[in-house]
Amino acid sequence: MMSTTRSTTEEGTVTGERSTVRTLLRLWPYVRPVRVRLFTAAFVAVLASCTGLVIPLVLKWMVDGPVADRDPAGVWLGALYLLLLGVAEALLFGMRRWMVARPLSHVEAEMRADLYGHLQRLPVAFHDRWASGQLLSRGTTDLMLLRMFLAFPLTFLLVNGVTILVGVIIMLLQDWTLGLVILGPAVPVIVTCVVFEKRYALVARRAQDQVGDLTTVVEESVLGIRIIKGFGRHRSQALAFRKLSRTLRGTELRKARLLAAIWGVIVTLPEMAIGAALVLGTVQVADGNLSAGTLVAFLSTALALRWPVDSIGFLLAMSQEAATATERYFEVVDERPEQQEQSEHQGQSGASAAALPKKSERGIRFRGVRFRYPDAEPGSAPVLDRIDLHIRSGESMALVGATGSGKTTLTALVPRLHEVTDGHITLDGEDITAMSREELRSRVAVAFEEPTLFSASVGDNVLMGADDEAGAAELNRALSVVQADFAHALPQGTDTQVGEQGLSLSGGQRQRLALARAVVGRPGFLVLDDPLSALDVHTEAAVEAALREVLADTTALIVAHRPSTVLLADRVALLSGGRITAVGTHQELLRTNAEYAHLMSGTDEAEDDR
Structure with a gap:
């Protein structure tokens, strides 16, 4: 389909003023029918994550109790507790995944059906303006990104937030001085996330538009293969495809650089804080101001929070890609179908039509x-x-x-x-x-x-x-x-x-x-x-x-x-x-x-x- 397309130069101009949350909230009508199951799955995931935070408390009891008292039975009992907690955590996370699979496949199917039905109702003028590859990418790649977002980032942004909050409270209760050391990198990490979110939104939009351009070229080449072969233009077509591929590759590499940058910050700073807490805590244990079990529990809790903190980068990245996919989806859905255009046309010309004499x-x-x-x-x-x-x-x-x-x-x-x-x-x-x-x-x-x-x-x-x-x-x-x-x-x-x-x-x-x-x-x-x-x-x-x-x-x-x-x-x-x-x-x-x-x-x- 040859068309005066909405290309990356036109569509890739999303501004940093866009509200990611407001954009993603447009998905609510599709999520609402399965909200009970999704909320239940989120609750199960929070419960699983908090179950994991109980493990450091069991370690504290073991170190300060059975280990210090040289009580083998107590050690075996503690090991049993750890095993049961680990199994419970695994089962809860497995239950969460099982609970979201069916409703999210339903959400994706409903959105795809609505998009297809809406495309059938849009006027010919719309299809003259839009490249078919851009429409295909919205019905395939973008909806896949939205399903992935609803299945993982949406839940774990909540789960990890609760986990970090509960973990910090546990650490502060163990020893508030060490807790403040761990909290030291919070401000620079938050600033980095804000900057990353704005920059990544622009690049993510550009990449998804370029995928649509690439899809258009592939589709046109397949449908026009007789022309390409008949005129011996396969090399020029291949060169055009490679040029678009290189452009998309460059955009994807820029996304990777941004993701690497935020990961460098949110991994390095917390690791340094944990190292500082380890040194300070060891000194306090040596001085008798802190029990060994408390230090073990504190450090175990800090290490348990590494994954929730480290995941912030790619969770934000996936959220931005989902927000961009949502924008692209609703760019099409928001176009007025023929029925609305008919009403508007009649509103503008109804008086003159009514004035026509009956023929x-x-x-x-x-x-x-x-x-x-x-x-x-x-x-x-x-x-x-x-x-x-x-x-x-x-x-x-x-x-x-x-x-x-x-x-x-x-x-x-x-x-x-x-x-x-x-x-x-x-x-x-x-x-x-x-x-x-x-x-x-x-x-x-x-x-x-x-x-x-x-x-x-x-x-x-x-x-x-x-x-x-x-x-x-x-x-x-x-x-x-x-x-x-x-x-x-x-x-x-x-x-x-x-x-x-x-x-x-x-x-x-x-x-x-x-x-x-x-x-x-x-x-x-x-x-x-x-x-x-x-x-x-x-x-x-x-x-x-x-x-x-x-x-x-x-x-x-x-x-x-x-x-x-x-x-x-x-x-x-x-x-x-x-x-x-x-x-x-x-x-x-x-x-x-x-x-x-x-x-x-x-x-x-x-x-x-x-």
């Missing part, structure tokens, strides 16, 4: 239609300007124009793949903005110039254009109409899987199946964008003959480039300079319009509408 005319009517793409430069000329056109009920209208004249854009306005900037389009006198999109698209069938098939069976691809109740009879009729009987000769008949984008079929076969999808539902209105461009002469003649029967029962707008396609229509409209400049029969326009005659001479058949 008895039937068919498709364009009245003063103007259209400018949402991302067009301010003040630029519209692609379509004051289009007035009436396709009578049961009539077929061919739309002819030079390359880039806006023919495809005009046809996309009928099913509301794009919204008109101004003016109105009516079907049998009813403004299309007054209809729900579901109703509109059930009445209007489309076949695009580029036939798109999905990784499904031939039958599933064709019946996508019909009601859910449609079956073999409708399928066979549609295949017959478009001369696609080849489908029955495939290995599994119409149950044959066509593969990704239907590339296992020829271009003409794909186009006939796309055309069958358009006619299978017997639509009242049909919009065809050069539907016969990929057919050979003999197949084209057969399909045209069958299409004439279909067109006799429908109202159709057909983008045409060749005289053979134009002859399918009752009348022809010439689109030039964004306006309809002539309407008549094929023969009339050949005699009276030089531009039309030139177009039909075959010198300007290529079409590449935006």
